[in-house]
Amino acid sequence: MEIINNSSSVIIVLHEIYGINQHIQKVCEKFSIKGYDVICPNLINVNKPFNYNFQEEAYKYFTKSIGFDSAVCQVKQLLMEAKQQYKHVYLLGYSIGATIAWLCSSEKNICDGIIGYYGSRIRDYIDITPKCPVLLIFPKKEKSFNVQELVIALKKLNIDIYMLSGKHGFSDPFCENYNEKSFQEAEILVDNFLEKINFIF
Numbered sequence: 001m002e003i004i005n006n007s008s009s010v011i012i013v014l015h016e017i018y019g020i021n022q023h024i025q026k027v028c029e030k031f032s033i034k035g036y037d038v039i040c041p042n043l044i045n046v047n048k049p050f051n052y053n054f055q056e057e058a059y060k061y062f063t064k065s066i067g068f069d070s071a072v073c074q075v076k077q078l079l080m081e082a083k084q085q086y087k088h089v090y091l092l093g094y095s096i097g098a099t100i101a102w103l104c105s106s107e108k109n110i111c112d113g114i115i116g117y118y119g120s121r122i123r124d125y126i127d128i129t130p131k132c133p134v135l136l137i138f139p140k141k142e143k144s145f146n147v148q149e150l151v152i153a154l155k156k157l158n159i160d161i162y163m164l165s166g167k168h169g170f171s172d173p174f175c176e177n178y179n180e181k182s183f184q185e186a187e188i189l190v191d192n193f194l195e196k197i198n199f200i201f
Contacts, residue, residue, distance in 0.1 A: 001025070001040040003032040009088040009198075012078060012111075013040040014097025017058040019049035023172040024094070037086070041078055043071050043100070052175060062096060068121075071096075072103045079110050088112045090194065095119065095168070098136070105130035113197045115190055118142075118168050123150050134159040135193040137186050139166045139177075162189060 001020055011031045015024045020042055028038045044066055050058035075091070082089045089111040093101035098119025105114050108131045115135045116122070120142055136154065138147050140163050147163055154161055164170065164186060166179035171186050 001028060001038075001042070003028055003038040005032060005035060005037055007035055007037045008086060009035075009090070010037040010039060010082050010086045011090045011092050012075070012082065013038060014075065014091065014093035014100050015040065015043065015049075016095040016097060017044070017050065017055070017062045018052065019044050019046050019058075021049035021174070023174050026173070027092070027094075031092075036090075039078065039082070041074060043074060043097075068096075068100065068103060071100050075100055075104055076107065076110065079104065083110070088198070090115070090197075092190075093117070093119065094171075096121065098122065099125070102128065102130075102134070102136075105132055105134055107131060113193065115193065117171055117186070120144065120168065122154070126150070126153050129157060130159060133193070133197055135189060136161045137171075137189060138163050139168055139170050139182070140164065141167050143168070160189075160193060162186075 013028050020040055028040050032038050090113045091101040091111050092115045094117045098116030099121040101114045101116050102119055102122045106128045113133045117137050118139055123145055151161055151163055164182035166182045167177040169175035169177040170179040170182045
């Protein structure tokens with residue numbers, strides 16, 4: 001999915017395990033309205049996104065058929081191409097997309113900033129030192145790990161990191177874990193982060 005406004009800045013949006021669903025389309029449209037060019041690669045190569053009820057199947061499909069290594073290679077290639085074309089290149093990822101963005105952050109000059117929403121698998125890669133500005137937003141509660149411990153570990157890396165009320169998926173209006181207040185707070189954090197980076201450049 002691509003929305004081109006002939007902007008000098010592009011946001012590459014990385015979807016969750018479900019693929020390019022309504023939520024991701026809405027995110028792409030929102031940044032397009034703000035004047036960015038938007039690219040959203042179909043990292044799982046399916047024509048129809050997985051339904052939220054098939055979370056287990058979607059996760060198994062991603063881990064067995066795609067995997068983080070392959071997805072990171074795909075995104076890095078896209079970033080290199082975008083760098084030739086745009087003045088500013090940003091990565092925005094949700095869940096596995098946030099972890100993929102995080103894995104790309106270790107490479108120098110690959111992009112100008114990374115935003116990650118509830119990238120729970122980042123906990124497997126805390127040895128990474130980002131080479132660009134990073135904003136990570138986590139929910140206060142995750143089923144599989146202690147968010148606070150991860151946030152404390154990552155704070156040593158001099159990145160912007162926040163915990164907001166709610167659970168995984170709090171920023172997705174189509175998800176049962178949607179939290180309007182945290183969604184609005186996250187929107188402000190993202191806008192401020194992008195503004196700050198643009199000011200630096």
